[in-house]
Amino acid sequence: xxxxxxxxQLPVTQARRGDAAAWDALFRRYQLPLYVYVFELVRDEQxxxxxxxxxxxxxxxxxxxxxxDAKFGSWLFGIAHQKCIQRWRKQARExxxxxxxxxxxxxxxxxxxxxxxxxxxxxxxxxxxNQLPPPQRSVLLLHFVEDFSLEEIAGITAVSIGTVxxxxxxxxxxxxxxxxxxx
Amino acid sequence: xxxxxxxxxxxxxxAEHKLAAVRGAALATVERREPDSAPMxxxxxxxxxxxxxxxxxxxxxxxxxxxxxxxxAPEMMAAIPPARIPPPQIIxxxxxxxxxxxxxxxxxxxxAAEPQKTFPPGPRSERREEMRMV
Numbered sequence: 157x158x159x160x161x162x163x164x165q166l167p168v169t170q171a172r173r174g175d176a177a178a179w180d181a182l183f184r185r186y187q188l189p190l191y192v193y194v195f196e197l198v199r200d201e202q203x204x205x206x207x208x209x210x211x212x213x214x215x216x217x218x219x220x221x222x223x224x225d226a227k228f229g230s231w232l233f234g235i236a237h238q239k240c241i242q243r244w245r246k247q248a249r250e251x252x253x254x255x256x257x258x259x260x261x262x263x264x265x266x267x268x269x270x271x272x273x274x275x276x277x278x279x280x281x282x283x284x285x286n287q288l289p290p291p292q293r294s295v296l297l298l299h300f301v302e303d304f305s306l307e308e309i310a311g312i313t314a315v316s317i318g319t320v321x322x323x324x325x326x327x328x329x330x331x332x333x334x335x336x337x338x339x
Numbered sequence: 340x341x342x343x344x345x346x347x348x349x350x351x352x353x354a355e356h357k358l359a360a361v362r363g364a365a366l367a368t369v370e371r372r373e374p375d376s377a378p379m380x381x382x383x384x385x386x387x388x389x390x391x392x393x394x395x396x397x398x399x400x401x402x403x404x405x406x407x408x409x410x411x412a413p414e415m416m417a418a419i420p421p422a423r424i425p426p427p428q429i430i431x432x433x434x435x436x437x438x439x440x441x442x443x444x445x446x447x448x449x450x451a452a453e454p455q456k457t458f459p460p461g462p463r464s465e466r467r468e469e470m471r472m473v
Contacts, residue, residue, distance in 0.1 A: 174369065176366055176369050179365070179369045180362070183362040187358040187361065187362055188351060188355060188358065189348065191354055192348060192350075192351045195351060195354075201354065201357075204354075205354070205357055205358070205361055208361050209365055212365035216368050216372060217372075272341065273340065273343065274340060275341075278341070281346065282346075282350065297347070300342075300343035300344050301343075301348070
């Protein structure tokens with residue numbers, strides 16, 4: 157099975173020329189994953205919709221700054237991530253973005269599809285996800301929703317690859333611990 | 340059994356109709372930006388230069404007015420009656436007097452400047468005689 161982040165034929169070149177149909181295709185492709193990512197970070201529907209719209213508009217305005225068309229997805233998520241951070245800063249919750257964990261980065265041992273959730277566990281999974289600190293939740297969502305590489309997640313969240321590895325490792329560990337604790 | 344991706348997307352699928360509105364608003368931005376990238380028409384180009392044209396027009400009008408004023412100067416001279424223009428001798432005497440007063444002001448102790456003596460050159464035949472004597 158192909159991963160989500162496998163190379164797709166996205167009409168980025170046409171979008172650069174201002175082709176509205178190309179932009180429509182790009183927005184359709186990313187609107188739901190981007191909304192999921194933003195919603196799971198800010199936990200407010202209207203704010204999430206606003207941030208997705210702002211991210212799309214910023215993408216239209218600044219597409220010229222994107223060097224590699226194949227990285228459109230991670231670039232767009234990077235815009236949305238920055239919007240979320242700005243929103244958090246407005247709400248004076250900067251301290252929540254700090255790293256809770258230090259130490260050597262661990263290797264990521266499992267892919268996003270290695271976790272399978274039964275129907276009766278879905279609500280628990282979502283609840284556990286929301287208990288994670290935002291930096292860990294952010295990398296886990298990027299990993300789950302779009303299967304971005306560590307390098308791409310580092311680019312989106314503007315941290316080093318080592319920090320991404322560390323956050324992802326501890327996020328999965330914490331999720332597993334909470335999962336086992338509940339079951 | 341679902342993957343986390345499937346679960347997350349499914350849980351938020353209800354927001355898709357609101358996301359369609361978001362997409363529409365973002366697409367409106369694309370459509371507004373389209374004329375920027377399209378080549379500018381002649382009319383738009385001329386319209387963009389309207390302030391430059393107005394400035395240049397005002398400058399040319401000013402130059403034209405100055406030019407008209409210069410053309411009218413000889414007419415103004417002609418309008419002065421000839422009887423009121425003094426003869427050249429009087430003008431020269433007045434100038435000399437002015438010069439004398441000026442030098443007296445600059446060097447009050449110095450004697451009044453004497454007019455420079457001029458010696459008219461002798462006839463050429465006298466010079467030849469001097470040369471012969473030498």
